Amino acid sequence: MAINLSLAGAGVLQALVYLLFIRSVDLYEREALRYVLPVFIWGFSVAVVFSLLFNTLSAVTLTEVASVDQRVVSFVTAVFVAPVVEEFWKGLAVFIVFLVSFVVHRRRGVVEFSGVMDGIVYGSAVGFGFSIVEDLLYYAQAGPETFVVRRLFGGFAHAAFTSLTGIGVGLIPWVRYRSLKVLLPLVGLGGAMLLHGTFNFMASVFGPAAYVVLLFVLAGYAVLIAAWLWVERRVIRNELRDEVGGSISAAEYGILPTYFRRTLYYARLFFTGHPIEWHRARQVHAAAVDLAFTKRLSRISHAAPQEYRLRYLRGRIAEHRGAGASVYEP
Structure with a gap:
């Protein structure tokens, strides 16, 4: 056919x-x-x-x-x-x-x-x-x-x-x-x-009844995804708390755990004509999120000590920040 x-x-x-x-x-x-x-x-x-x-x-x-x-x-x-x-x-x-x-x-x-x-x-x-x-x-x-x-x-x-x-x-x-x-x-x-x-x-x-079963399966995934995103948000908030004043500012800490506040911040930078700051802020924040998850995983697993990885990520945040990334102002 x-x-x-x-x-x-x-x-x-x-x-x-x-x-x-x-x-x-x-x-x-x-x-x-x-x-x-x-x-x-x-x-x-x-x-x-x-x-x-x-x-x-x-x-x-x-x-x-x-x-x-x-x-x-x-x-x-x-x-x-x-x-x-x-x-x-x-x-x-x-x-x-x-x-x-x-x-x-x-x-x-x-x-x-x-x-x-x-x-x-x-x-x-x-x-x-x-x-x-x-x-x-x-x-x-x-x-x-x-x-x-x-x-x-x-x-x-x-x-x-x-x-x-x-x-x-x-x-x-x-x-x-x-x-x-x-x-x-x-x-x-x-x-x-x-x-x-x-x-x-x-x-x-x-x-076709199989597709009804599939619908319930997908609904279960939606609940699971929402629950995991809540876990990730808590990890970011808890693990970055002691980074305030060092790797990140207090204002950055305020927006990093909240996806929509971060997105609004990026949109404001981009649409007000600050593309360099927009790019730099995204890099800094992505490295900070990586730092949060790495800190969490380093305590969970029995892997080799990961202190050097944490130092690397803090260094990467500083490198991306360069002369100074824009900071969110409420």
């Missing part, structure tokens, strides 16, 4: 908009696109290719070797095989980006991938990449109506599944014991497979 390029392009654009939206929800420590985009690309390339290969091999094995009825093969593949295969290959991207970011930034004083929100961003990125190609394959097989329905109602499905893997990986720096550092990613991966399998079971047995 021929694919309407305009409709397919709209689907790809939708996936990119979803990706940028999820990244923007990470209010306090937004992930760099140089990490997010490769994960998205992995989703629609490596993850799709290997998942299609193993899913097909499994279906052929069940059909030819076990002589299973084709309807049963489709059900078993969708409910038991595809969730395991697809979540493994999508989750692998999340593990890789965590390791790469950890190695690259460890000596620079910043843990780039840490926490629930980061896990959701990376898990969603690979999920959005995977889902657009999967939906295009459904388009080729079942027509544009199926493609539109899957895009409108299921565009967040794979993102929701793999976000559980991302959360498990993102919590590694936040737990003290090595056993938990190993267990949490495995629990997250297992949860992603289970949620994926449950959704596919609902879709196979009850059809």
Whole structure:
């Protein structure tokens, strides 16, 4: 079946908009696109290719070797095989980006991938990449109506599944014991497979009712995201309190924990013709937020002493400040 390029392009654009939206929800420590985009690309390339290969091999094995009825093969593949295969290959991207970011930034004083929100961003990125190609394959097989329905109602499905893997990986720096550092990613991966399998079971047995279940799942994520952002805000407030008068001013401390006050401050600088101060303030504040999370993580983990990282971040704040960054005035 021929694919309407305009409709397919709209689907790809939708996936990119979803990706940028999820990244923007990470209010306090937004992930760099140089990490997010490769994960998205992995989703629609490596993850799709290997998942299609193993899913097909499994279906052929069940059909030819076990002589299973084709309807049963489709059900078993969708409910038991595809969730395991697809979540493994999508989750692998999340593990890789965590390791790469950890190695690259460890000596620079910043843990780039840490926490629930980061896990959701990376898990969603690979999920959005995977889902657009999967939906295009459904388009080729079942027509544009199926493609539109899957895009409108299921565009967040794979993102929701793999976000559980991302959360498990993102919590590694936040737990003290090595056993938990190993267990949490495995629990997250297992949860992603289970949620994926449950959704596919609902879709196979009850059809569109699966999207109702997905809606409740997304509502749960919204609550989780709000709770984690509250945790991050408390971390920033608590950890930067003793930096006042040193790395940051009292006025800066007043706006740093509150995303919207910071945003209004940046807007005021930018639209009143102070682009240099706007850029400098953003750099100073980003380094201060990194300092807050690094201080918190240094007390939680049993990693090597991180005092040198704290000194590095304080030095980076001073370097970005230069001759003196603008300070918020109530």
